[in-house]
Amino acid sequence: xxxxxxxxxxxxxxxxxxxxxxxxxxxxxxxxxxxxxxxxxxxxxxxxxxxxxxxxxxxxxxxxxxxxxxxxxxxxxxxxxxxxxxxxxxxxxxxxxxxxxxxxxxxxxxxxxxxxxxxxxxxxxxxxxxxxxxxxxxxxxxxxxxxxxxxxxxxxxxxxxxxxxxxxxxxxxxxxxxxxxxxxxxxxxxxxxxxxxxxxxxxxxxxxxxxxxxxxxxxxxxxxxxxxxxxxxxxxxxxxxxxxxxxxxxxxxxxxxxxxxxxxxxxxxxxxxxxxxxxxxxxxxxxxxxxxxxxxxxxxxxxxxxxxxxxxxxxxxxxxxxxxxxxxxxxxxxxxxxxxxxxxxxxxxxxxxxxxxxxxxxxxxxxxxxxxxxxxxxxxxxxxxxxxxxxxxxxxxxxxxxxxxxxxxxxxxxxxxxxxxxxxxxxxxxxxxxxxxxxxxxxxxxxxxxxxxxxxxxxxxxxxxxxxxx
Amino acid sequence: xxxxxxxxxxxxxxxxxxxxxxxxxxxxxxxxxxxxxxxxxxxxxxxxxxxxxxxxxxxxxxxxxxxxxxxxxxxxxxxxxxxxxxxxxxxxxxxxxxxxxxxxxxxxxxxxxxxxxxxxxxxxxxxxxxxxxxxxxxxxxxxxxxxxx
Numbered sequence: 102x103x104x105x106x107x108x109x110x111x112x113x114x115x116x117x118x119x120x121x122x123x124x125x126x127x128x129x130x131x132x133x134x135x136x137x138x139x140x141x142x143x144x145x146x147x148x149x150x151x152x153x154x155x156x157x158x159x160x161x162x163x164x165x166x167x168x169x170x171x172x173x174x175x176x177x178x179x180x181x182x183x184x185x186x187x188x189x190x191x192x193x194x195x196x197x198x199x200x201x202x203x204x205x206x207x208x209x210x211x212x213x214x215x216x217x218x219x220x221x222x223x224x225x226x227x228x229x230x231x232x233x234x235x236x237x238x239x240x241x242x243x244x245x246x247x248x249x250x251x252x253x254x255x256x257x258x259x260x261x262x263x264x265x266x267x268x269x270x271x272x273x274x275x276x277x278x279x280x281x282x283x284x285x286x287x288x289x290x291x292x293x294x295x296x297x298x299x300x301x302x303x304x305x306x307x308x309x310x311x312x313x314x315x316x317x318x319x320x321x322x323x324x325x326x327x328x329x330x331x332x333x334x335x336x337x338x339x340x341x342x343x344x345x346x347x348x349x350x351x352x353x354x355x356x357x358x359x360x361x362x363x364x365x366x367x368x369x370x371x372x373x374x375x376x377x378x379x380x381x382x383x384x385x386x387x388x389x390x391x392x393x394x395x396x397x398x399x400x401x402x403x404x405x406x407x408x409x410x411x412x413x414x415x416x417x418x419x420x421x422x423x424x425x426x427x428x429x430x431x432x433x434x435x436x437x438x439x440x441x442x443x444x445x446x447x448x449x450x451x452x453x454x455x456x457x458x459x460x461x462x463x464x465x466x467x468x469x470x471x472x473x474x475x476x477x478x479x480x481x482x483x484x485x486x487x488x489x490x491x492x493x494x495x496x497x498x499x500x501x502x503x504x505x506x507x508x509x510x511x512x513x514x515x516x517x518x519x520x521x522x523x524x525x526x527x528x529x530x531x532x533x534x535x536x537x538x539x540x541x542x543x544x545x546x547x548x549x550x551x552x553x554x555x556x557x558x559x560x561x562x563x564x565x566x567x568x569x570x571x
Numbered sequence: 572x573x574x575x576x577x578x579x580x581x582x583x584x585x586x587x588x589x590x591x592x593x594x595x596x597x598x599x600x601x602x603x604x605x606x607x608x609x610x611x612x613x614x615x616x617x618x619x620x621x622x623x624x625x626x627x628x629x630x631x632x633x634x635x636x637x638x639x640x641x642x643x644x645x646x647x648x649x650x651x652x653x654x655x656x657x658x659x660x661x662x663x664x665x666x667x668x669x670x671x672x673x674x675x676x677x678x679x680x681x682x683x684x685x686x687x688x689x690x691x692x693x694x695x696x697x698x699x700x701x702x703x704x705x706x707x708x709x710x711x712x713x714x715x716x717x718x719x720x
Contacts, residue, residue, distance in 0.1 A: 341589060343694040
């Protein structure tokens with residue numbers, strides 16, 4: 102493309118050059134024509150004067166002669182590159198000079214003696230000179246014509262070249278355009294393909310997510326139902342176990358009283374085995390049955406509560422976290438005073454829209470745990486803060502308590518699982534409940550802690566409720 | 572209870588143990604009325620409506636109803652008893668069950684249950700609740716059933 106452009110430019114320049122030469126030739130020809138006209142005119146003027154002796158003819162002659170040197174000089178200058186023309190010019194100059202001479206003499210003679218002048222006219226060589234001049238100027242013209250033909254041919258040639266180059270250039274431009282269009286089309290085609298593929302993939306992904314969400318929510322519902330039925334149906338036999346344990350206990354009392362009476366009133370009837378059974382074995386067994394069934398009852402209630410919490414309709418509303426936390430702390434004030442624990446609430450806290458009851462339960466659980474699991478010998482310090490992390494509100498419950506072994510960080514969120522020394526009452530339900538609620542609200546619960554160095558629980562909840570919920 | 576005609580207590584309870592514990596504690600409260608026990612819904616309904624000595628045909632009654640029955644839900648029996656035109660629709664029904672689900676409780680009252688009591692698992696509370704129920708039974712008035720009602 103660039104090459105053809107350069108070639109086109111060069112050809113244009115050359116064509117201009119040729120045009121200039123053609124123009125030059127025309128100029129030269131014009132001068133030659135003028136010269137020839139001058140020669141003829143001089144002759145005509147002389148002859149006219151010879152015939153009529155009118156002064157106007159003489160004046161024309163003088164005037165015409167005056168133009169000669171300039172004309173010759175022009176021709177010399179214009180044909181400076183052409184030696185043959187220069188030679189001819191020299192000849193023409195000499196001839197014209199001779200001619201002038203003759204003509205001038207003839208005019209002067211005619212002024213005095215017209216008849217003699219006419220006679221002289223018939224004798225002198227001016228006719229011959231004029232003919233010679235005609236030949237010379239004719240040759241010059243022929244030369245110039247020849248040059249003109251050549252130059253026009255050259256010009257035509259260069260114009261043709263220019264056209265050829267332009268044609269090549271055009272062809273090249275069209276080719277480039279075609280190539281770029283096809284490249285562009287291929288590119289846009291692949292872009293469109295990629296976009297379509299991406300769309301299809303997105304749709305497929307969405308479908309998959311929807312299917313998975315549906316499966317999950319169905320599985321979740323099933324678990325909920327299962328938990329509910331199991332816990333509910335387990336309760337029924339438990340009522341019997343506890344009920345008849347109570348009856349047994351009640352029945353054991355008169356039995357024990359009877360043993361006392363037998364021992365007091367009829368020692369010979371006394372049986373050591375019966376006495377141990379009534380006084381020790383029976384109450385001990387009943388005691389174990391009772392504590393175990395009570396524990397089982399608490400566990401079943403926990404499962405029931407979890408499943409019920411899962412079924413509860415979530416009702417998001419704006420929550421003032423500071424106010425809520427202050428209320429929770431106030432409800433724990435008695436225990437805080439007892440253990441000498443201080444609570445710091447960092448204000449302000451970001452706004453949160455979520456289910457009030459669920460958030461309150463989760464925070465209560467976390468704060469209660471912080472108060473519950475203190476490091477012995479170290480006054481408790483609990484720090485409560487909240488921050489916005491992108492579109493979530495992260496609430497930190499940090500304590501300086503006994504901490505949790507990193508190995509147990511996942512375990513503590515499982516139902517009925519606890520960590521560390523089992524010196525505090527509890528069933529391992531609280532954190533399981535917190536995690537279930539956090540998941541339900543589309544949030545996360547996380548624990549950072551090391552043994553003996555306190556623990557920080559971070560509850561990250563969506564600042565606004567997630568629209569789709571299973 | 573009504574003095575002129577003894578009130579039968581009809582207990583629909585699939586768990587024998589529960590039935591026994593309920594009966595014991597009602598007796599402890601000093602209630603000596605006849606207690607008829609049924610462990611499934613069909614036989615209970617049959618007795619209620621068709622038995623010559625059942626409440627529909629013979630005398631006032633009070634029904635203790637458990638919701639978890641093997642052959643039908645207790646609420647089905649409740650619907651039958653409290654239905655428009657049922658001869659037993661004025662008969663007091665005390666729902667006595669382990670379920671403490673809020674929705675279930677509301678539903679039972681909507682269907683016309685007169686009292687809803689959750690069986691406490693803890694035996695002391697259970698015994699106390701039943702004994703209190705017994706005391707309650709000793710003072711409530713039960714409507715006389717007119718067989719043609």
